[in-house]
Amino acid sequence: MNFRWSVVAACALAAAALAAPTAHAMDAAQLATQGNGKGAPPCLGCHGADGGGQAAAGFPRLAGLDASYLRRQLDSFADGTRDNPVMKPVATALTTDERQALAGYYSRLPLPAALARPATQPPAPDSRGALLATRGRWSRQVPACEQCHGPGGVGVGAAFPPLAGQSAAYIAAQLRAWQRGSRRNDPLALMQHISAALDDQDITEVAGWFAAQPLGQPKATP
The missing domain is CATH 1.10.760.10 (Cytochrome c-like domain)
Structure with a gap:
C-alpha cells in the first residue's frame, strides 16, 4: 500500500476512535440509567438523571466531581471505611472496572443548571x-x-x-x-x-x- 495512503488511513481510523464513545463510557451510562443487573440499581434513582442529587432526601450531586474522589468513595463504601446502609450493597455489587467507569462518567457530567444558583x-x-x-x-x-x-x-x-x-x-x-x-x-x-x-x-x-x-x-x- 502506498505509504501516503497508509498514513491517511491510520489518521482516519484514529479520528474515528476518538469520536466514538469508549466501551467504558457506554457501560457507565448504562449502569447509571439501568444498573448492572447483579445487585447494583440505577444510580439515577437517587442521584438524578443529571447527577444533581436530591437535596430533600440528602442524596448528593455527583455531576462534575473529581473522578478519583468518586472512585475512592465507591471503594470506601465497599470496604466499610464509609459505612452507609444504602451505598454499601450498591458498591459491593459493582466490579472495580464498573466503579472506575461510573466515577469517570459522573466527573464528566456538566453541573446541572439548577445548582448554579x-x-x-x-x-x-x-x-x-x-x-x-x-x-x-x-x-x-x-x-x-x-x-x-x-x-x-x-x-x-x-x-x-x-x-x-x-x-x-x-x-x-x-x-x-x-x-x-x-x-x-x-x-x-x-x-x-x-x-x-x-x-x-x-x-x-x-x-x-x-x-x-x-x-x-x-x-x-x-
Missing part, C-alpha cells in the same frame, strides 16, 4: 456558619473550612470535594458520620478531628452556609 440566601458574614467556614475556630484547633475546600467551598483536587452545590442535609449528615466514626476515609483523619470539635448547631449552620454558596461551571478538577 443556590436556592437559599447566604447567611450573614458574621453568622456562626460563615465564621467557621471562612475563619475557623482556632481555640478548638478547627481551621477554616475554606483552607482545604477552597473559597466558597468550590473544592480542591481529589482529596477535598466541593461543598458548594451540595445540600445542607447532605453536608450535615457527613459531618455527623465523621463524628460517630461511621465515615473514616478522610486524609490523616482530618475531618474526624474537626467534626469532633463541632456541636450540633455548628454543624447545622456551617452546612447551611456552604449550601447557600454559588457554584459556577466546575473546572476539569473541581
